[in-house]
Amino acid sequence: MxxxxxxxRAMSTEQDIKISAKGVQVHYADTHAIRDVDVDIDxxxxxxxxxxxxxxxxxxxxxxxxMNDTIDIARVTxxxxxxxxxxxxxxxxxxxxRAKVGMVFQKPxxxxxxxxxxxxxxxxxxxxxxNKADLDEIVxxxxxxxxxxxxxxxxxxxxxxxxxxxxxxxxCIARAIATAPEVLLMDEPCSALDPIAxxxxxxxxxxxxxxxxxxxxxxxxxQAARVSQKTAFFHLGNLVEYDDTDKIFTNPQDPRxxxxxxxxxx
Amino acid sequence: xxxxxxxxxARTKKRNAAExxxxxxxxxxxxxxxxxxxxxxxxxxxxxxxxxxxxxIALPVELSAERVDKQGNRDPAEMAKTTTIGYAPLLRDAxxxxxxxQGLTTEMSDKDLGDMISKEAAATVRNRVLANPDxxxxxxTFDLLAAGRIDGYFKGRVTLESAALDxxxxxxxxxIAQELADAGVIETKFNWNFFTAPDASVxxxxxxxxxxxxxxxxxxxxxxxxxxxxxxxxxxxxLEEFAPKNRITDIIEVNISNLAAVPSIVYGILGLxxxxxxxxxxxxxxxxxxxxxxxxxxPTIIISTRAALKSVPPSIRDAALGVGASKMQSxxxxxxxxxxxxxxxxxxxxxxxxxxxxxxxxxxxMVAFVREYPxxxxxxxxxxxxxxxxxxxxxxxxxxxxxxxxxxxxxxAIITLLVFLLIMNAVAIYLRRRFERRW
Numbered sequence: 001m002x003x004x005x006x007x008x009r010a011m012s013t014e015q016d017i018k019i020s021a022k023g024v025q026v027h028y029a030d031t032h033a034i035r036d037v038d039v040d041i042d043x044x045x046x047x048x049x050x051x052x053x054x055x056x057x058x059x060x061x062x063x064x065x066x067m068n069d070t071i072d073i074a075r076v077t078x079x080x081x082x083x084x085x086x087x088x089x090x091x092x093x094x095x096x097x098r099a100k101v102g103m104v105f106q107k108p109x110x111x112x113x114x115x116x117x118x119x120x121x122x123x124x125x126x127x128x129x130x131n132k133a134d135l136d137e138i139v140x141x142x143x144x145x146x147x148x149x150x151x152x153x154x155x156x157x158x159x160x161x162x163x164x165x166x167x168x169x170x171x172c173i174a175r176a177i178a179t180a181p182e183v184l185l186m187d188e189p190c191s192a193l194d195p196i197a198x199x200x201x202x203x204x205x206x207x208x209x210x211x212x213x214x215x216x217x218x219x220x221x222x223q224a225a226r227v228s229q230k231t232a233f234f235h236l237g238n239l240v241e242y243d244d245t246d247k248i249f250t251n252p253q254d255p256r257x258x259x260x261x262x263x264x265x266x
Numbered sequence: 267x268x269x270x271x272x273x274x275x276a277r278t279k280k281r282n283a284a285e286x287x288x289x290x291x292x293x294x295x296x297x298x299x300x301x302x303x304x305x306x307x308x309x310x311x312x313x314x315x316x317x318x319x320x321x322x323i324a325l326p327v328e329l330s331a332e333r334v335d336k337q338g339n340r341d342p343a344e345m346a347k348t349t350t351i352g353y354a355p356l357l358r359d360a361x362x363x364x365x366x367x368q369g370l371t372t373e374m375s376d377k378d379l380g381d382m383i384s385k386e387a388a389a390t391v392r393n394r395v396l397a398n399p400d401x402x403x404x405x406x407t408f409d410l411l412a413a414g415r416i417d418g419y420f421k422g423r424v425t426l427e428s429a430a431l432d433x434x435x436x437x438x439x440x441x442i443a444q445e446l447a448d449a450g451v452i453e454t455k456f457n458w459n460f461f462t463a464p465d466a467s468v469x470x471x472x473x474x475x476x477x478x479x480x481x482x483x484x485x486x487x488x489x490x491x492x493x494x495x496x497x498x499x500x501x502x503x504x505l506e507e508f509a510p511k512n513r514i515t516d517i518i519e520v521n522i523s524n525l526a527a528v529p530s531i532v533y534g535i536l537g538l539x540x541x542x543x544x545x546x547x548x549x550x551x552x553x554x555x556x557x558x559x560x561x562x563x564x565p566t567i568i569i570s571t572r573a574a575l576k577s578v579p580p581s582i583r584d585a586a587l588g589v590g591a592s593k594m595q596s597x598x599x600x601x602x603x604x605x606x607x608x609x610x611x612x613x614x615x616x617x618x619x620x621x622x623x624x625x626x627x628x629x630x631x632m633v634a635f636v637r638e639y640p641x642x643x644x645x646x647x648x649x650x651x652x653x654x655x656x657x658x659x660x661x662x663x664x665x666x667x668x669x670x671x672x673x674x675x676x677x678x679a680i681i682t683l684l685v686f687l688l689i690m691n692a693v694a695i696y697l698r699r700r701f702e703r704r705w
Contacts, residue, residue: 070587072511099590109581111600121599122589172585179589 018043018183018213019064024078026059026068033059035237037078041230043182046205046214048228048245050221052260055234057217061185064215065101066094082183099126102176102212106188108168110160110175115152118160118171119143122179138178145211146174147204166197170204177208184208186216190223202227221261225249233257310684314677320457320472321417322409323383323446325360329395331403340399353388353395354380357410365442368449374438382439384411386466386473412452414472414671416443420454423670460678464637465660471671474664476679478636482552482654483621483686485642489556489650490563490620495613497560498567505568506575507597526565533562534626542630549631550653552640558630559620566619570612574605607698614694618687624658632659657683 019041026034034056041047049057059068066087068074080087087097099122110118119139122128129135139156143149148170152163160171169189176184186205190198205227208214218224224231225245232242233256241248241257252258269275274282333356337344358380365372365379372379387410394408395401411417415435418424426437446452463475509515537558541547547554578601586596602609627633632655640652655663657679664676 065588067584067587070583070593095590095592097590098588103584103588105581105584105588107581109579109585111582111585112604121586121591125589125591125595125599175585175589 016043017041018082019215020081020084021060021063022079022081024060024063024076024080026056026063026077027075028071029073033237034063037239039232039239039242041213041215043213044209044211045230046209046216046228047230047232048224049215049217049232049234050219050224050260051234051240053219056237057232057234058187060234060239061187061215061217064183064185065098065103067098067103069094099179100181101183101185102179102181104169104172104176104184104186104189107192108165108172110163110168110171112159112161114157115143115160115163115171116156119174119178122175126179128179142174142178143171145177145208146170147200147207148174164197166193166200169193169197169201173201173204173208177212182212184212184214186214188217188219191219198223221249233260235260310677310680313674314679314681316421316423317460317674317678317681318457319421319454320459321412321420321452321454323361323412323452324407324409325357325364325383325451326405326407327356327360327391328405329356329391329402334392334395335399335402340402342396342399345399345402346396348392350388350392353392354385357383357387357391364446364451368446368451370442370445372438372442374436374442378436378439379442381435382413382416382443384413384470384472386470387411409453409455411472412443414470414669416440416452417472418671419443420447420452421674423674460675461682464639465635465655465663466637468667468669471667471669471675474672474675476657476660476682478639479655479657479660479679480682481639482555482632482636483657485552485640485650485654486556486559486656487617487621489553490559490617491613493556493560494563494567494616494620498564498613498616499571499609501564502568502571502575503597503602506572507601508593522565522568526569529625530562530623531625531629533558534629536561537626538629548647548651548653550634550636550655551647551651552654552656553648553650554630555627555632555654555656556650558626559623562623562626563616563620566616567609567613570615571605571609574608574612575601577608578604603701607701610697610701611694614690614697618690621686621690622658622683624656624662627656627659628662632656633663635663657686 017040019039021037021039021041024034024037025032037056037060049061051057062068063076063080064082064087066076068076076088082097082101086092111121113121116139119142120129120135123135123138129138140149140153143152148167151167152171160168163171169192173184173189189205190201193201202223205214205216209229216224216227228245230243231245231248233240233248233252233254235256241252241254243253248257249261252261331338333352334348335345336348358376361379361383362376387408390410391408394406412420413435415424415429415432416439419429419440420443424432424435424440426440429435429437429440443452459473460475461480462477463473464478465475466473505515505518537554541554541557542549547557582600582604583596586600587593591599631653634653634655636653636655638652640650640654641647643649644652661676661679661683664672664679
C-alpha cells in the first residue's frame with residue numbers, strides 16, 4: 001500500500017460543491033443499474049469512483065453529462081445539479097451541457113482527422129473562436145494543458161490516430177478541455193495504456209485539478225489513491241462509501257469497502 | 267499407454283481429413299466457377315469482338331446534278347425531295363464503274379453488284395450532300411458500308427459454301443469482294459459507328475449501333491444516381507441513427523430486406539401503373555426507366571449504407587457527442603465520412619445492377635425501336651422525357667432478330683455492357699481505397 005498515498009493533499013477544507021446528486025436511479029430496461037445515489041462532488045478536486053466491474057460507476061459518470069440519453073433503454077430519475085442547476089430540466093440542451101462537462105473515454109478515440117482538427121472541433125461547433133488566430137490559440141493552449149504540445153507542435157496536420165496510445169489519450173483530453181469545460185469526466189482513462197503513459201496521464205490529471213473539477217472512474221485502486229482527493233466506492237449499483245481518499249483507503253467505515261480495497265471482493 | 271507426439275491418433279487423422287476435404291470442395295468450386303467464366307468470356311468475345319470492326323468500300327461517287335438536284339438551285343429543302351432510294355442508282359453505278367476500273371470481270375448483274383453496298387450507304391451519301399450542297403456535280407470518294415453478308419465474309423461468318431445457299435448474296439459477289447479487297451478498295455476498319463449510330467432495321471445489321479442505347483442508359487443512370495443516392499443515404503441515416511427502435515422500425519427493416527429480393531419485373535409493373543398510367547410520364551422515356559430503376563436500387567443502397575453506418579465504431583459517436591456535438595453534427599461530421607467508402611461501394615454496385623437490368627424496362631416500353639437520339643431536355647417532353655432504349659434491352663432486341671449478323675452485334679453490346687460494369691466496379695474499388703481511413 002506504500003505507493004498509494006503520496007499525493008500532496010494540502011487542500012483547503014471548504015470546497016465549493018460543483019455537482020450535487022440526490023436520489024439518482026438509473027434503469028436499463030429491467031435492470032436497476034444505479035440505486036438511489038447521493039453524492040456531492042467538489043470543485044477543483046479529483047474525485048475517484050471505484051468499485052468492481054458492473055457496479056454502476058461508469059453509468060453514474062455518464063449521467064453527469066447525460067451521455068445515457070443516447071442509450072434508448074436507459075432511464076434516469078433523481079436530481080443532478082451542476083452549480084445548482086438541474087441538468088435534467090427539460091429546458092437543458094444536452095449539447096450545451098456537454099460543452100460544459102467534458103468527457104474522456106476508456107479507449108482513446110481521436111477522430112480520424114488531424115491533431116489540430118481533433119482539438120479545434122469542439123470550439124468550432126460551439127463558436128468559441130472568432131477567427132483562425134483565436135482557434136490556433138485555443139488549440140495550442142489545450143494541447144499545452146494536456147502536456148502534448150511539445151510532442152505535437154511540429155505535426156499538427158498529422159492524423160491523430162497516428163499517435164501512440166498515451167498520446168492519443170492526451171489528445172482526447174486536449175479535445176475535451178478545448179471547449180473550456182468546468183467539469184471533466186474520465187471513464188477509466190488509463191485502462192488501455194501502458195504504465196509509462198499511465199503515469200503521464202495521472203500527472204496530467206493532477207495538473208488539471210487546478211482548473212476543473214475532475215471525476216475519474218478507475219479499476220485501479222492504486223490509481224485512485226495516487227490521483228484523487230475524494231473517493232466513492234460503488235457496489236451493485238449502490239454508493240457504499242464516499243469520503244476523503246485517505247480515509248477510504250486507511251480507515252474504511254463499511255465492511256464491503258474494506259473487503260474490496262483489501263482484495264477480497266471485486 | 268503412453269502416446270507419442272510423432273504419430274497422430276485416429277481422432278486427429280479424422281479431423282485433418284475433414285479439413286482437407288473441405289478445402290478440396292472449396293478449390294473445386296473455384297475451378298468450376300473459373301471454367302464457367304472462361305467459357306462465357308470466350309463465347310462472348312469470339313462472337314462479339316468482330317462487331318468492333320466493320321467493312322467499308324471506298325468508292326468515288328459521281329453526284330450528278332440531274333439525279334440529286336433536279337431543280338438545279340442547290341436548295342437543300344428542294345434537294346431533300348430526292349429520297350434515299352433516289353441515291354441508290356448513284357452507288358450502283360459507282361461500284362459497277364469501280365469493278366470495271368479494276369479490270370475485273372463478273373457475270374453478276376448491276377443490281378447484284380449494287381447490293382454489295384449496304385442499304386444504309388445511300389442515306390449516308392444523301393446526308394452528306396444535303397449538309398453540303400456544293401458537292402453536287404462533283405465526284406466524291408465515300409467510305410461506304412458494305413452489305414452485311416460481305417462484312418460477314420471478311421469476318422469469317424459467311425463462306426463461299428454458305429453463300430451458295432443464301433438468297434441475299436452469292437459466291438460470285440464474295441469473290442468480287444475478295445478481289446476488291448486485294449485491290450485495297452474494300453477495307454475493314456475500327457467501327458466507331460457501333461458506339462455512336464442508332465439501331466438499324468432488320469435488313470441492315472451492318473449499320474446498327476448502340477448510340478441511342480448508351481445515351482438512354484446514361485440518362486437513366488443519372489436519374490438513378492441523383493435520386494437513389496440521396497434518398498437512400500438519407501433514409502439509412504434516419505433509420506440507423508435517429509429512428510426509435512421499436513416494432514414499426516423493425517417491420518420497415520424487414521420490408522426493406524424483402525424489397526431487395528423482389529423480382530425486378532414487379533418494379534416494372536409498378537412503374538407502368540404509377541409513372542405512366544397515373545402520373546402520365548412519357549412511355550419509353552429514360553425518366554420513367556430511371557425512376558423504376560431507382561425504386562429497384564433503393565433497397566440495395568439502403569442496406570449497404572446501413573451496414574456501413576453500423577460498422578463505424580460507436581466510440582466515434584461518443585467522442586463527437588462528448589465534446590458537445592449534436593446528434594446531427596456527430597453523424598454528418600464524423601460518422602458519414604467514415605461510412606463513405608461503404609456507401610459509395612454499395613451505391614456503385616446498385617448502379618451496376620440497375621445498368622444491367624432488362625425486365626422492368628420491357629414493361630415501360632423501352633423495348634421500342636428508336637432511331638432518334640433522345641435529347642436530355644426538350645420543352646415538350648421535359649427532362650429525359652424522349653423515347654429511348656437501353657443497353658441490356660438493345661441486347662435483348664438484337665438476339666431476337668434472325669440475321670446472324672445481329673448475334674455478332676448482340677455479343678458486341680454485351681462486351682460493351684461488361685466493360686461499363688467493369689469500369690464502375692473499378693471506380694468503386696478505387697473510391698474505397700481512396701477514402702478508406704483507419705481508426
